[in-house]
Amino acid sequence: MIKFWSYNRELKKYKNKINSKIQKSLNSGQIFFGKELSEFEKKFIKKNKSKYGVAVGSGTDALFIALKSLNIKNGDEIITAANTAIPTISAIRSVGAVPKLVDIGDDYLIDTSKIEREITKKTKVIIPVHLYGQTCDMDKIIKISKKYNLKIVEDCAQSQGAKYKNKFCGTIGKLGCFSFYPTKILGAYGDGGFILTSDYNLYKKIKRIRFYGIETVDKNNKYLNKYYSNEDGINSRLDEIQASILNFKLSLIDKFISRRRHLAKLYFKNLNLTDLKLPLVRKYSDHVFHLFTVYHPYRKKIIEKLKDQLIETRIIYPYPIQNMNGYKKFFKGNKRLKNSEIKSKGIFCLPVYPELKDKEVIKVCNVIKKTLKKM
Numbered sequence: 001m002i003k004f005w006s007y008n009r010e011l012k013k014y015k016n017k018i019n020s021k022i023q024k025s026l027n028s029g030q031i032f033f034g035k036e037l038s039e040f041e042k043k044f045i046k047k048n049k050s051k052y053g054v055a056v057g058s059g060t061d062a063l064f065i066a067l068k069s070l071n072i073k074n075g076d077e078i079i080t081a082a083n084t085a086i087p088t089i090s091a092i093r094s095v096g097a098v099p100k101l102v103d104i105g106d107d108y109l110i111d112t113s114k115i116e117r118e119i120t121k122k123t124k125v126i127i128p129v130h131l132y133g134q135t136c137d138m139d140k141i142i143k144i145s146k147k148y149n150l151k152i153v154e155d156c157a158q159s160q161g162a163k164y165k166n167k168f169c170g171t172i173g174k175l176g177c178f179s180f181y182p183t184k185i186l187g188a189y190g191d192g193g194f195i196l197t198s199d200y201n202l203y204k205k206i207k208r209i210r211f212y213g214i215e216t217v218d219k220n221n222k223y224l225n226k227y228y229s230n231e232d233g234i235n236s237r238l239d240e241i242q243a244s245i246l247n248f249k250l251s252l253i254d255k256f257i258s259r260r261r262h263l264a265k266l267y268f269k270n271l272n273l274t275d276l277k278l279p280l281v282r283k284y285s286d287h288v289f290h291l292f293t294v295y296h297p298y299r300k301k302i303i304e305k306l307k308d309q310l311i312e313t314r315i316i317y318p319y320p321i322q323n324m325n326g327y328k329k330f331f332k333g334n335k336r337l338k339n340s341e342i343k344s345k346g347i348f349c350l351p352v353y354p355e356l357k358d359k360e361v362i363k364v365c366n367v368i369k370k371t372l373k374k375m
């Protein structure tokens with residue numbers, strides 16, 4: 001069986017280390033806001049060459065808190081891509097804002113040439129979603145954001161470690177939001193998220209919002225009364241156990257990413273001459289291959305044949321946001337999202353994760369090649 005994703009092989013490989021991290025954090029007597037969290041926050045900020053950062057409870061929370069910190073409110077409009085994860089949109093709705101969708105290009109990312117026509121007086125933010133592990137065309141997005149005075153909140157949930165022209169994603173816009181959902185490039189064994197910024201005041205504000213609005217220390221790092229809120233906040237903590245696992249896994253992140261790149265290369269090499277549309281890798285972007293997304297108009301047949309050979313695939317995502325009952329009402333009559341409709345009918349993702357074996361990728365490729373030959 002070739003699973004689409006599973007943590008079992010990773011756990012088997014690093015069991016002793018992970019168990020000892022969990023045990024150590026349990027023994028520390030600190031469940032939240034202890035040494036593991038502050039170590040992880042420091043390391044994650046450094047790894048991404050950012051200035052400030054705050055760990056939070058999930059990637060969705062990261063986006064919600066980021067938008068809240070920018071005072072986004074009811075009726076404000078936020079621009080993002082039609083092909084994104086639902087949480088990008090649910091975070092927008094959580095602050096009462098209205099999502100404005102832009103069609104995608106052949107790289108499955110926001111088509112920057114179509115952003116401007118969605119901008120109105122109410123537009124406050126652009127959320128470029130660096131989907132599948134590749135960054136959006138940030139220079140173009142920055143140019144538009146400057147022209148219309150919009151803030152950029154990067155959704156980096158699928159692209160931890162990816163760079164745009166040598167800059168880590170999440171450090172290009174005003175705020176960068178990450179997810180540590182287990183399948184992600186840096187995955188916890190539970191939920192987790194992170195916000196990066198180079199703005200000190202926003203950093204302080206985000207830190208308050210994640211903890212009921214409480215300012216825990218003063219300017220001199222002196223401990224303050226915990227039961228006093230300075231800000232309208234929520235509860236979004238990354239606990240010590242998750243932070244300890246993330247600390248360990250962060251030390252392996254370069255290895256994880258190079259393994260993903262290696263597997264992607266194998267896919268490219270072996271599927272190159274087929275009529276399967278392989279990922280379009282942009283020169284300006286340093287892809288980390290969170291997902292290896294391919295396109296074929298007859299994907300159903302290919303997916304079935306792979307399944308017959310016990311190979312799992314996944315469609316990410318089968319429905320563009322504008323077609324979902326939960327969000328349809330915001331996009332009534334919008335006929336400008338054609339490419340996202342077309343792509344959603346033919347895309348599917350092949351397995352790619354560090355513990356996947358080369359020979360398994362070759363097997364996937366052989367089944368695909370055989371199937372395509374007969375079609």
Ligand SMILES: Cc1ncc(COP(=O)(O)O)c(C=O)c1O
Pocket residue numbers: 058059060061084085087088129131155157158178179180181191192193
């Ligand atoms: C693009 C994107 N944005 C946001 C999220 C939300 O992250 P989380 O699942 O940690 O809340 C995810 C992950 O599911 C995602 O893929």
